[in-house]
Amino acid sequence: MTDIFDELQWRGLVAQSTDEAALREALAEGPLTLYCGFDPTAPSLHFGNLVQLVVLRHFQRAGHRVICLVGGSTGLIGDPRPTSERVLKTKEQTADWVARIQEQVRPFLDFEGDNAALLVNNLDWTAPISALDFLRDIGKHFRVNHMVRKEAVAARLESEQGISYTEFSYQILQALDFLELYRAHGCTLQTGGADQWGNLTAGVDLVHRVEGASVHCFTTPLLTDAAGTKFGKSEGNAVWLGADMTSPYAFYQYWINVEDASVVKLLKVFTDRTPEEIAAAEEQVAQEPFRRTAQRILAADVTTLVHGAEATAAVQAASEALFGRGDLTALDPATLGDATAELPGADLEVGTSLVDALVATGLVDSRNAARRTIGEGGASLNNVKLTDPEQALGEHDFLAGQVAVLKRGRRNLAAARKA
């Protein structure tokens, strides 16, 4: 599959695009320059951003010039959400997050060599513009009539709390980026998530008005599971790319647990597997679902992409040891230590009640919940179901004298390390 656009479509990475024929032609003519922006709304990128990073990666490999933008200015304003106004973050915090995200993005693209990706910050060209110049030079090109049609803005205009002028201006600020990158680097394509369509086209329009040039954009689809729920949440928490926010173990487990009905779709999106490999995986889901081969490939590939091969090997070994059929007490101390090192946990004294241990390790939210879980038969210690809420951690419960494995339900594990 040589055509990049064909490949992206086959992978399910294209939702909506400006004139597809023109875009295909532009891509076929030779390397073009494209960009995708990431706003610093948190100290780490997350699942949704990973889709964009994967897209950029495909483009760079296909020989196109990739610009990765971190939104030092747009992050100060905030893209309006359809539901409610954002609370402004301080400039210091935003700058800190920009720095973190700039680092986080590095492994996904090649920033060295002939076709090095470019890392830019829109604050560099936005900060120097005066309010008056902004209104005269940029604002004049935007019709409010058109701006209010944008989905998130329209929703907010309908909502009880309305929308601040600050957030209303967001799309102009983002459009300005496209113009700037077009001028400075000949950038003619912007990509983004499905919810960014309005912002992307605002940029396309601005470049067209000011420079008379036709540029392009396309969005990736919102990824949902069979029930139509967004992917990227685990136990109600976002799946982050930062190891300090979502541990590599938790990250790997997230992918391992993907439902059968979605695993093929996610393999296409997030891995570099070929159509043949994916067809084989699909076949295995159908024929031998209990082996979870597709999920294992998905989890391994994506974890390697985000955390590296070494981390993947570690969490695979841990998962194997902890979820394997083998008796936990039979594990050798080294394997046990490595496996449990990946788990969330707590340092606990001999004699700590299991109720307290379940709370301390974060497996449940409260002592009540712990008792409930034990009462429901949903908790186990070293793979032995707990029945007595009053039971306490005994000396012999610490396997190899160091760690006890607590489990809630089928798949939530934690380590109680001997203090």
Place this chain on the structure above:
RNA sequence: GGCAGGUUGUCCGAGCGGCCAAUGGAAACGGACUGUAAAUCCGUCGCGAGAGCUACGAAGGUUCGAAUCCUUCACCUGCCA
């Protein structure tokens, strides 16, 4: 500016002086089952071992007793200026 209505647990949404930690639905979690999948059925779903404590926009008040009544404040909605 005037008048009327609203603000309930993660979300939606009942309750309108005691039987209300608060009906119902969704989400979520656990069990039964396989496969660390889905579907289905059952259960759980503020904190606390318990007594009890904290919760129904905020602050006061009435009452033996308030999510429910009164006052003030904030925000929203509708009608009239």
